[in-house]
Amino acid sequence: MSARTDLTVVLTFDVDGETLWTSRDANSRIGPVMLSQGAYGPLEGVPRILRLLRKHDLRATFFVTGYVVDHYPDRCRDIVAAGHEIAHHTYGHEWPSRVDAQSERRSFVRALQSIERLTGRKPAGYRAPGWELSDSTFGLVREFGIEYTSNMMDGEHPYELTVSGAPTGVIELPCSWVLDDAAFFMYGLTYDPPQFAPSQVYEQWMGEFEGMRAERDGRVYVLTLHPQIIGRASRMAMLDRLVAAMKRRGGVAFSTAGAAAAAARRSGETRTREYDGSRALLQAEGLHTERQ
Numbered sequence: 110m111s112a113r114t115d116l117t118v119v120l121t122f123d124v125d126g127e128t129l130w131t132s133r134d135a136n137s138r139i140g141p142v143m144l145s146q147g148a149y150g151p152l153e154g155v156p157r158i159l160r161l162l163r164k165h166d167l168r169a170t171f172f173v174t175g176y177v178v179d180h181y182p183d184r185c186r187d188i189v190a191a192g193h194e195i196a197h198h199t200y201g202h203e204w205p206s207r208v209d210a211q212s213e214r215r216s217f218v219r220a221l222q223s224i225e226r227l228t229g230r231k232p233a234g235y236r237a238p239g240w241e242l243s244d245s246t247f248g249l250v251r252e253f254g255i256e257y258t259s260n261m262m263d264g265e266h267p268y269e270l271t272v273s274g275a276p277t278g279v280i281e282l283p284c285s286w287v288l289d290d291a292a293f294f295m296y297g298l299t300y301d302p303p304q305f306a307p308s309q310v311y312e313q314w315m316g317e318f319e320g321m322r323a324e325r326d327g328r329v330y331v332l333t334l335h336p337q338i339i340g341r342a343s344r345m346a347m348l349d350r351l352v353a354a355m356k357r358r359g360g361v362a363f364s365t366a367g368a369a370a371a372a373a374r375r376s377g378e379t380r381t382r383e384y385d386g387s388r389a390l391l392q393a394e395g396l397h398t399e400r401q
């Protein structure tokens with residue numbers, strides 16, 4: 110196999126458990142069935158995912174809420190024992206854009222503590238639930254020494270985030286709703302878009318993969334999956350087929366998110382983006398106001 114890497118595939122699993130549902134609408138009457146839908150992730154989805162990763166001899170990154178770390182400790186230990194990376198995904202899946210600064214900070218710190226108890230070290234990566242950030246989020250990321258984030262949707266290469274033009278040392282691994290299982294499969298009593306057939310999603314994800322690979326310029330293919338969503342048998346069969354097909358292509362490397370971010374940093378990659386730069390430009394033109 111050639112040493113050249115045209116495309117890096119990063120498999121990420123957001124293990125939200127029940128907090129996927131409670132964070133969407135904490136005030137709604139969420140009953141035992143919807144909560145059980147969340148529990149399916151750690152109970153059934155994670156073991157299937159670990160078997161698939163073992164079969165393909167791959168390491169992945171699990172963004173686990175602190176709640177799941179504390180309430181499914183055996184499952185989380187299985188993830189760690191298999192050599193996968195555990196990263197930060199808040200404590201209770203609080204959406205940063207929907208909670209006040211104090212609550213966000215409390216959740217952030219509590220999740221750090223849960224992960225440190227599990228793995229013995231601080232997580233390197235952070236991903237925001239709901240993929241939106243508050244005015245406080247990036248400050249917390251920097252204050253607590255997070256080394257990479259995976260939230261933005263403005264590119265396909267790793268890049269370093271800057272603030273007022275100054276490098277922060279934080280590497281961003283951009284993602285996309287196109288490469289997210291929730292966009293195609295997520296369904297609940299109070300959230301009921303159409304569900305896609307696994308074959309349709311295979312076509313979508315393979316199309317992105319082939320196109321990005323053909324550009325041969327060091328892109329990262331960050332796939333975002335949720336054990337409670339992708340973990341169903343039919344979808345896991347599709348993921349198995351997808352991973353097998355990707356492995357057959359030349360110039361493809363699989364990596365954890367942490368290793369991909371570290372490699373980008375080591376490579377001296379000069380690509381940068383200003384954190385929240387678009388908002389500053391829009392505000393200067395009077396086209397955007399402060400968030401409430």
Ligand SMILES: [Zn+2]
Pocket residue numbers: 123124125129198202237238239
């Ligand atoms: Zn999540």
